[in-house]
Amino acid sequence: GNSVTQMEGPVTLSEEAFLTINCTYTATGYPSLFWYVQYPGEGLQLLLKATKADDKGSNKGFEATYRKETTSFHLEKGSVQVSDSAVYFCALIQIIQGAQKLVFGQGTRLTINP
Amino acid sequence: GAVVSQHPSWVICKSGTSVKIECRSLDFQATTMFWYRQFPKQSLMLMATSNEGSKATYEQGVEKDKFLINHASLTLSTLTVTSAHPEDSSFYICSARDPTGINEKLFFGSGTQLSVL
Secondary structure (H helix, E strand, O other): OOOEEOOOEEEEOOOOOOEEEOOOEEEOOOOOOEEEOOOOOOOEEEEEEEEOOOOEEEOOOEEEEEEEOOOOOOOOEEEOHHHHHHEEEEEEEEEEEOEEEEEEEEEEEEEOOO | OOOOOEEEOEEOOOOOOOEEEEEEOOOOOOOOOEEEEEEEOEEEEEEEEEOOOOOOEEEOOOOOOOOEEEEEEEEEEEEOOOOOOHHOOOOEEEEEEEOOEEEOEEEEOOOEEEOOO
8 A cells, every 4th residue: 555654753953954854655656745744732734745746845945856766755954943843744645435545654853953 | 823623632541441532623614524543653544534424434443433433513523532441542633624715725633642551
């Protein structure tokens, strides 16, 4: 079945550092790919998405490119801030019996130190 | 502010007791809600899909008699873990689908950490 694998955390960086959180997937066909973020005490929020190969999703300085050849959707940010500290989930959509279902990775906890 | 409220955020209970977790959509009517579970260092796994006014659809391997889901109104779904045991200790998250607007949106609760002693 479809699955998502994320780089294992936790990840700790200093402010203004470059961030990469790796995400690879296994899927039949070409599913839409997502990054969700969960800030402390809040629900998961959609951060960005890409719906087809070579698409780049971007939001709040974060970017991720849908790479079909490497089945990857790595999350990057050029200069992180303390406020980026959160848990990040990579996900894909699969369609089973006509219903859309999200398949998540295990999440990566990111801590940014001032 | 939050559009999906999940309560409680954490709960500790004795083995054999039942625990109810509530998921409310605050600004919209959710015909469909989802319940997920996450064990440490593992993925969020979909447990069941809850449709208002009908029985929930459970994923393979999820015991429907143990994890009772009720979606009696368009703004409230509940998950009851019956006769909880330590192996049920996990992080549970709900989400609700807002069908209005051009693009459907999915909103998540903040999760419930269940610890069964």
